[in-house]
Every structure is written in structure tokens, then in C-alpha cells.
Amino acid sequence: MTAIEEMQVTTKKETQILEVAERLFATKGFEGASVREIARDADVSVSMISYYFGSKEKLMEAIVLKRLGLVKLRLEHLLEDFRLSSLQKMYAVVDSNVEDIIERQYFQKIMIREQCGKSSTTTARLIEDNRKDIGELMRKLISEGQRKGEFRGDVDITLLMMTLIGTTNYIMAAEKHYRVEHDMMHTGKQEFQKFVTLHVSNYIKDIFRHVLCD
Amino acid sequence: MTAIEEMQVTTKKETQILEVAERLFATKGFEGASVREIARDADVSVSMISYYFGSKEKLMEAIVLKRLGLVKLRLEHLLEDFRLSSLQKMYAVVDSNVEDIIERQYFQKIMIREQCGKSSTTTARLIEDNRKDIGELMRKLISEGQRKGEFRGDVDITLLMMTLIGTTNYIMAAEKHYRVEHDMMHTGKQEFQKFVTLHVSNYIKDIFRHVLCD
Amino acid sequence: MTAIEEMQVTTKKETQILEVAERLFATKGFEGASVREIARDADVSVSMISYYFGSKEKLMEAIVLKRLGLVKLRLEHLLEDFRLSSLQKMYAVVDSNVEDIIERQYFQKIMIREQCGKSSTTTARLIEDNRKDIGELMRKLISEGQRKGEFRGDVDITLLMMTLIGTTNYIMAAEKHYRVEHDMMHTGKQEFQKFVTLHVSNYIKDIFRHVLCD
Amino acid sequence: MTAIEEMQVTTKKETQILEVAERLFATKGFEGASVREIARDADVSVSMISYYFGSKEKLMEAIVLKRLGLVKLRLEHLLEDFRLSSLQKMYAVVDSNVEDIIERQYFQKIMIREQCGKSSTTTARLIEDNRKDIGELMRKLISEGQRKGEFRGDVDITLLMMTLIGTTNYIMAAEKHYRVEHDMMHTGKQEFQKFVTLHVSNYIKDIFRHVLCD
DNA sequence: CATGAATGAGCTTTCATTCAT
DNA sequence: CATGAATGAAAGCTCATTCAT
Missing domain, CATH: 1.10.10.60 (Homeodomain-like)
Known part of the structure; x- marks a missing residue:
């Protein structure tokens, strides 16, 4: 070895x-x-x-712990990049999230299921803590954008993030339906993911720009 | 008696x-x-x-059947109302969906969970069929709006609907987080639902108008 | 029914x-x-x-509860019989215990095993409580005998009871050895029990009389 | 080294x-x-x-083998001491046994448990063999005492040994109860053992003398 | 139409042991 | 001589369901 x-x-x-x-x-x-x-x-x-x-429970925790750490880390690095404007950072957040959700579908489904359940398990606590951390970081980004005059003053960041995550999650949860409606029933996995990533990313960026700036 | x-x-x-x-x-x-x-x-x-x-399985089917029928029925009636403009109808769809998801949280969570799983169960088939029907109706509404010039020509209705359902679902799934972020930790259930319904409804209607008309 | x-x-x-x-x-x-x-x-x-x-644990408790109740009840009735002298009562206690231990061997073995273990289980608590109750009753009997001048003043009742129970328990635990030493290897169960009951009972009564009165 | x-x-x-x-x-x-x-x-x-x-089973056998050998050896040496009277030898047996049981409580509990079980295991056979050997030695001692006129002619040595071992075992198994009854709940282990050894030893010697000589 | 008794199949977890290193 | 990795077997328990009444 x-x-x-x-x-x-x-x-x-x-x-x-x-x-x-x-x-x-x-x-x-x-x-x-x-x-x-x-x-x-x-x-x-x-x-x-x-x-x-x-135990089975601890196995679940191990899965969640492993994934969540990376997400937060990436977000932190991204926000520290001073070469980007606030909107560009926000776009990067969208890209990052869309990619995550589409490439790590299984984990996303776990997150979705966990959110439905009672929040008494250790796993639920891990997720909640993570969400708090992410929320904190996003609030900072918004404030920065508002200070610089890039973003409107009355943005509901929670709602915006939930649009991003909720929509993307739902798309992947209902992947089959999405494929049917877009005539992609027999498209290969890679090609499909590539298409969705781009398509959804642009769609949500447009919404973000509208909500944040218009 | x-x-x-x-x-x-x-x-x-x-x-x-x-x-x-x-x-x-x-x-x-x-x-x-x-x-x-x-x-x-x-x-x-x-x-x-x-x-x-x-059986337990059949009990689940009974729950799903009971709820899904009502949703489709309501949508059909709504779309037949010739007094409304296409955008107004779309707004009504948004209102109806938001209300549904917020008032029938339990059922929505069931739907979410089911969408995560494999689509081989009878329940999954029921849901898929329903989604197909709803999709059909929505496509009609979009076409009507486009014919009348109210809506843009290149609307991705699937993505739009998924924004509506995905976002609202996610809000309710992460209700606790939403309450924390909006300082509503101790707001009563009814008041909270009333606030969310209005808040989210307006938020999504704004997005819909932007995507459909701008 | x-x-x-x-x-x-x-x-x-x-x-x-x-x-x-x-x-x-x-x-x-x-x-x-x-x-x-x-x-x-x-x-x-x-x-x-x-x-x-x-559960398995509760099953054990059910066994212990069922047996212990009867023992205490019998002892109470016995001690209330005003026709008997204190020594006669003590003899009756010996008879009763010997019979119990010899006829209800399985339960006695359970008791023995439990006493070896840690006293943190519910079962152990049940047994301890019972022993306390029995001890109380025995102390009353001894006091009565001492007041009437039948018993010596310096009797260690705990030690005496432990002789009774310990000896009889041990005989039954090592039944095989007892049979070998008394040439009763092939004696039928009933005959053996009858012999032991009488033999052991008299043996212990003699010890009791010696310790209590001589 | x-x-x-x-x-x-x-x-x-x-x-x-x-x-x-x-x-x-x-x-x-x-x-x-x-x-x-x-x-x-x-x-x-x-x-x-x-x-x-x-194996686990062999580990148990190792424990039993180690302890039992010593017991028999000590008894043999004791009985060969021609300076002692038969009653003195018997008293020495009592002392030796009481000490053993009180100082080697853990092993005694193992013995007790084993006696409750079925006698088909190797461990059970080891114990049985040992008991046979000890029985043999004790019988010799009794015969010697009877020949010398020290002991009565109709002594049941098995019953007597069982009184010794059974009582002492039971005392240690129910140590807690013994402490409560003698107001020694918080007495240190060493002091307690010293007291019990003396107390019980004298108590049983008295019984032995009564049964063997009176 | 309703139910308590009963069960086989399956669950998660722990067991004593083996084996390659 | 010593050990961490690995495992089949069995543990206690819960499951959804059936059936006689």
C-alpha cells in the first residue's frame, strides 16, 4: 500500500x-x-x-456529512473571489447549485426526503445546520450587492434560494416528465444532463436577474 | 338517523x-x-x-386518488372560464396551486416522496397520469395565450410549472427555515399560512408574468 | 367459553x-x-x-412476578395463625420453603442466577423488594418468639434464613450429586422429592432449633 | 530480563x-x-x-481448571496434618471454604451458575469430577472422626457440606441484602470481608459441631 | 360488518470466529 | 506471536396480513 x-x-x-x-x-x-x-x-x-x-442511521449521517461539507466549502471560496461582481457571484451560485443537483441526484433526493420528515433525527440536524450556514453566506452576498447598488433593496433572499433549490430539485425528481415534455425520452444520460444544466441554469439566472435587479 | x-x-x-x-x-x-x-x-x-x-399499498392509492381527482377537476373548470384573460387564468392557476400546496401540506409531501422513488408502483403511475393530464391542460392555456398575443412564443411551460410546484413544495418542506428567516417562529399556523399564501403567490405571479410576457 | x-x-x-x-x-x-x-x-x-x-425481558418479569406473589401471601397467612407456637411457626416456614424450593426447582434456579448478576434490571428489583418484605415478616416472627421466651435473644435471623434458602437451593442445584451420594441415582422424581423434602426439612429444623433455642 | x-x-x-x-x-x-x-x-x-x-468455551474451562486444582490440593494437605483432631480439621475445612467463597466471589458465582445448567458441557464435567474428589476426601475425614469417637455415627456428610457451601454462597450472592440487614451498607470491602469471614465461619462451625458431635 | 388472535417473513444488530498479513 | 478486517449465523423484535368468530 x-x-x-x-x-x-x-x-x-x-x-x-x-x-x-x-x-x-x-x-x-x-x-x-x-x-x-x-x-x-x-x-x-x-x-x-x-x-x-x-448502524444504519450512522451510515446515513456519514453520507450527508460527506456531501454537505463540500457544498459549503465551495460556496465560501466562490464568495471570496473579489474579481467577480455581485451578480456574477450570484450567477456562479446558480451554476454551482444546478450542477450539484443535477449531477448528485441521489443525494438531492435524500435531502428532499429528509426535509419532509420530522426534524428530530441527527441527520435532520446536520442538514438544518448546513442550511443555516449557507443562508448566512447568501445574506452576505446579497448585502454586498445591495451596498454596491447592483441589487434592489427589498430582495427576499430566502424565497430566491428556495426558487433555485426547489425548482431544480423538482426537475430532477420529475426527470421522466421533463424528458417526455422535451422529447428527450431516449437521450443519453450525459447529453441530457448537459442540456438540462445549461437550460435550467439560464432559465433561473434570468429569474434571478429579474428579481434582484429589475 | x-x-x-x-x-x-x-x-x-x-x-x-x-x-x-x-x-x-x-x-x-x-x-x-x-x-x-x-x-x-x-x-x-x-x-x-x-x-x-x-392492503397498506391500496390505502396509499386511495389517498392519492382522492386528492388528485379534485385538483384536475378544479383546473378544468378554471380554464373554461371565458371571462378571464390568459394571464388572469395563469394567475388563478398559481393561486390555486399555492393554496393547495400550503393547505394540503401532508399530501404534497407524499407526492414529493413518491417522485423520488422508482416509478413502478401503482401509486407512481397514478401520479404520472395526473401530471400528463395537467400538462395537457396547461399547454392548451399557453397556446391560447400565445394565439391571443398575451404570451411570448418561446415559453417553456414545463419549466414554468416546475418552478411553481417545486418552489412552493420546497417552501413548505423547509417551513421551519422559512419561519426563522422571516421572524415567524411563533406565528400561529393559520396566520402563517395566510401570510405565506399571499407572499408566495405574488412572488411567483411576478416571475410568471416576467417569463410569459416580458 | x-x-x-x-x-x-x-x-x-x-x-x-x-x-x-x-x-x-x-x-x-x-x-x-x-x-x-x-x-x-x-x-x-x-x-x-x-x-x-x-419482550423477552418482560417475559422474565412475568415469571418472577407470578411466583413471588404467592410466596409472600402464604407466609403472611402462616404467621397470622395464633394456634401455633413461635417455634412451630418457624418449623412451618422451613417446611414451606423446603417444599417450594424442591417442587419449584426451575424458578429457584432463576432466582439463584439473578442473584449472581448485577442488580440493575427490573427483575432484580422485583426480587429485592420481595426479599425485603419476607425479611420484615421474619423479623416479626423472631421478635414474637423472643418476647415469649421461646427463642434466644441474640439470634441472627438473616444468617438463619440464608442457611435455609442457601442450603436448600444448593441441594437442588446439585441434585445429581445428592442422588449419587445417597444411592438414589435411579429413584423416580416423585419419590426422590418426597424423600428429600422430609430429610432436608428435618435436618434444617434441627439446625434451627439449635440456633434459636439451645 | x-x-x-x-x-x-x-x-x-x-x-x-x-x-x-x-x-x-x-x-x-x-x-x-x-x-x-x-x-x-x-x-x-x-x-x-x-x-x-x-474459543470462548475453552476460556471458561481454563478459568475453572485453574481454580479447582488449588482447592483440592489445599484440602489434601490439610487432611494429612496429623497434629489436628478430626473436629479441628473440620473447622479448618470450614475456614478454608468460607475464605474461598468470600474472597473468590466471582469464581463461586460461576460455579453456582454452572450447577444450574445442564451437565453436558465440558465445564460441568470438570466441576462434577472435582466434587466427587472433594466428597471422597470429606468422607475419609468423617470416617476418621467416627473411628476416633469424635463424631456421631449417623452423620450425613453430603448435607453438611451443602450447608457449608450453600449458605456461604448464598450470603455472597445476596451480599447487598446481608449488608442492609447488618447495617453495613457503606462498610469498605476489606473490612466487610473480614467481618463476614469471621462471623459466618463461627456460625457454621457451631452448626457443624452441633450436627457432628451433639 | 368488525376484530382480536396469531403468524411467517423480514428487519437491524451483535455474535464468536477465521484469516491474511 | 499478534491483529484488524471480514463474515455467516443467529439474536430479539416488528412488520403487514390472515382468519375464525
């Missing part, structure tokens, strides 16, 4: 479990997906899940 | 089950909600559920 | 489970006996145990 | 395991104590137990 391989904290089997679990939690829900099924699909024995993650 | 009252009496338990099941399916997911819990909360014996509806 | 049958709070299956569980908990210990094995031997399905008793 | 020290170093972990296992088997029973817990408490890796002893 080389030094680099050693640095990878997650073993191969651990990664397999995480990937399969993400997919099954997304498509079947937390309770709907059984550890047996996860183990079978990940080609490991059932006991590996408890072995690596402690 | 009249014949009609008798009918209501005999179906009272059925209604209780439907209401409780809707809430539990929404907050805990289909697999997460057990028939035992539904039965307990609805104050009936567990066997009643199989007895009335055949 | 007749009125009398209805009065029986325990159903037939419930009784079967209780009996089998008592035997298995006694011979294999609480953790050593699996619900699957109990269910198999009692000729019921595994789920019946949870159905009737809630 | 000498060869002897080296031996101790290599078997240090083995000793740790034996000690922890004895405690846990005593307080939780054989099935109730898991190798994981033993390993954790003994500060070794789980695989060490199978590695050193072969």
Missing part, C-alpha cells in the same frame, strides 16, 4: 457501501431501503454496515 | 384512517409509517386497514 | 410460554435461552412472545 | 483475560458476557481470546 493510498481514510468497501446506500436511500427512502439490500448491492456482507458505520 | 347520515357514520372510520395515514405517510414515508401506528392514531383496530382498503 | 374459563386471565398459549420459559431460563440462563427456542418448545411462533409479553 | 520474567511478560495478557472473563462470566453469565466485552475490559484485541484459548 503506497503512502497516498494510505491517506484515503475510506476503504474500497466503505466507498461501495456509501455509494449504494446513497442510491437506495434516495430511491426507496431511509426505511424503505434495508441494510440487507444495501449490502447485497454493494457486494459485502450485511455485518459490514454495522462494522464500518456503527 | 337518515340514510345519508348513516352513510357518513359507516364511513367515519374510513375517513379517520385516510387522514391519519396521509399525515404519517407524509412525515415518515410509506415504509416508515406502520399500519399499527396508523391504526392507533386513527383509533381503529389494525385489521381495519386491510379490511377497508385491502 | 364459560364464565369460569373467561376468568382465567392467561390463555393456554400464554401458560405454555411461561412454563417453557421458566425451564429454559433456569437451565440456560436468561441470555442463554433464546426466544426462538422458547417458542419452539412451547409450540408457538416466535412473535407470540412479543405479542403476549412485550 | 530473565527467562522467568519473560514468561510472565508473555502471559500477562493471558492473565488479564482470565481475570476479566471470570468477573464477567460471574456477573453476566456465560452467554451474557461477550468476547468483545471481555477483550475491551482486558485491553486486548478480540481475536486474542480465540488465539490464546481456542
